[in-house]
Amino acid sequence: MGRPRGCGLRTDDERADGRARGGVRGARARAPAAAGGGGGVNLARLLEDSAGRGDAEYLVADGQRVGFRENHERAHALAAALRREYGIGRGDRVAILAANGIPWITAFWAVTALGGVAVAMNARWAAPEVEHALRLTEPALVLADERRRRLMPRTGDDAVPVCAIESVETMVAAGAGGVVSGGLRAQSEDPATILFTSGTTGRAKGVVHPQRSLIATVDHQRASRVDDPAPRRYLLATPLFHVAALHNLTVPRLVVGDAAVLWEGRFDIDGVTRLIEGESVTHWSAVPTMAARLLDLLEEHPEAAERLRTLRALSLITAPASPAMQDRLRALVPTVRTSLAATYGLTETACPVTAATDSDLAADPLCVGTPVPRMEVQIREGRRPAAGVGEIWARGPHLMSGYWRDREATGAAFDADGWLRTGDVGEFVEGRLRVHSRRTDLIIRGGENVYPAEVEAVVESHPAVAECMVHGAAHPEWGQEVCAVVVPADWSAGTLGGADPALPDGLVRFASERLAAYKVPVRWTVRDAPLPRNASGKVVRGEVLRRGA
Known part of the structure; x- marks a missing residue:
């Protein structure tokens, strides 16, 4: 297949100055300045530094174990193969359309090493949704698994070069010893990832996260570990195309030195709890549906709680959990009785906007906590700060730079001072945020x-x-x-x-x-x-x- 429209081969500098930045040009002035994010550090530099952690485990999945040094070598080997076989370089967009697995993460870091833009496509989409995302982002290459390759357009203007993600291991072997450096030249506002969300038009929008927002997220998590540097083992059970799994789990683990233990395939609570036990998982960020299934299992089989003896913290993400669910979790999961947490965020924010500790939830089970460091939150009526209930606005270095090739939507999302309107309604009660509705009609x-x-x-x-x-x-x-x-x-x-x-x-x-x-x-x-x-x-x-x- 030929390369898609607008994806002809260019020099690294042409890619960086043209295609990579062009997606949000003209609207970028509305997004927050790079305060506190970047400072010469980029994701490729973090990948280089991670090799110093040696053979300590970074990724675990289905019996495969990848240390930090090996992850670095795999990323460079795959990057060299992608550059040689597909001409991928700095500024190119590479889409990943596959189920969770180590090859997905290797592909992400390979694109990062090249200075490309990782387009994280929803693995649950139907063919028309995939085609829309391809037309919107015009990737130079799609890495897809067998099931999703069937969704790819084969002919016409929407046809895109497709590489089987199952061939990653072969490509890693073929590119062994290769070294790439394009990513080391990435600037703070260069796009790093494109994730997807939807809006009032009903069509998926590409959320562009620059290097700055991911570095700010890493800095946030690194700072929180100063007093607790012991390595952790995180369960990764949410899709990698979600901001929670990619930006808040996969990337920070590389920097902090933790292991990510991947659950692959359809979610099965019996299998997940056995994985937690077998891999001594210490931390789990779960959506309420996962927590509900955990409670069902423990109520029917109380002895299964023994599988969770290594679990030190459980965080509830993506949607508020009811006070009743929180009480049941504390009662049935003894190891998290004093370490239950909750967060509130959006695809447009690379990290949570607010976070609630166990003490926050004990004081107000309806809250989602207080703003994370370097994140400002306001309640507004219209565009003015207001007391009581109103729309939630946020500002900080963790925010997206805009929506890919959608200046109108980007302009509507930000005000002139870099504040992002979330579209959610909430209020502060005794300093803690409550979210009353998750975007209109969502x-x-x-x-x-x-x-x-x-x-x-x-x-x-x-x-x-x-x-x-x-x-x-x-x-x-x-x-x-x-x-x-x-x-x-x-x-x-x-x-x-x-x-x-x-x-x-x-x-x-x-x-x-x-x-x-x-x-x-x-x-x-x-x-x-x-x-x-x-x-x-x-x-x-x-x-x-x-x-x-």
Whole structure:
């Protein structure tokens, strides 16, 4: 396959000055200055320094163990192979579309060593979502596993060179002894990663994190370990395309000297607890769904708590956990009775905005803690600071530089002073932040964000549907489940007319071909009247829900 449009071979300097920086050019002035982040240090330099940790374990997965020196050698070997075989260099975007595994992390560090931009694509996407991300970011290469390679466009303008990530080990062997240096020239505001989130348009946006924001995240975690330098062993069970797993776990572990123990495949709480026991895991950042499954296991098999005897801390991430869940965790997991924690953050922030310690949660189970060092948080009404409930804004060196090739969205996200509007509503209570709603209408299912606008757009593209409104409903295991209200295209005069009674089943099949499984509605309501709308034409969601559709 040929290289995609705009991805012709260039010199390192041309790449750095053109394609890498061009994605957020013109909007960058709105993002925060590089205060405190960088200072001549970049991710490639951290990779070089990590080799000094020798054979101490950095990565553990499925019987494979990779030390810090070996990780450094593997990254350079793969980087040399990518440069030789695909012409990858400084400023090139390389997408990774694969399940968790050591090859994923080796690929990330190889791209970093080259000075490229790692595009972390959602491994749960359906083909149309993958194609959108490819059109948006125009990567020079995609590293994909067998299952995801089937989703790649084979011909046309969207075709991209694809490399089987299963061949990483072969490429590492072929490039053994190779050394690359492009990444050492990366500047503070050069893009390092592109992750994905969605917005009101319903289409995935590329969140650009520069070197600065990842270095600031590393500095934050390194500073917190001054009084507790003993090596830790972290369970990595969340997807590597998430900011929590990549920016907050994988990268800092390399610098601090901890091990990351990877869980591979579908989440299975019995297997996870046995992995914790077998690898002496000390720290686990879990989404509430994982915590709920842990509680179910321990209530049915109390003896399984013995597997967690090495666990020293459990942090709840991506969504607030109920006070009841916190109490159950303390009761059933003795080793974390005084070390339960929670965080609040976004894909747009490379590290948490706030963090709650066990004492914070004991004092206020509804809180998500206080701002992390060097992160400022304000509650605003409009664009002015306000007391009480309002929109949460944040500022600090950990923030993204903007959305890839979306100046309008970047401009709307930042104010002139570098403050990021989160879109979340909350308030400070006795100095601790409470989050009352996770962005307007956002559904969080099992730790995954589901944006109604995206799902609505897919459902409404079905010829039998005139209108659709997607919303969340409470679910005991997943936190929320995805629900849809549809108005058939053949609705007329207050009756369903000839609407097919099997319409919901057909819509499930239709949506499943176009969306990741976790986004497909599981509850459908067929409405016999148009959706109510306000004067500006927007659906009055509250009215639909109050009337039960």
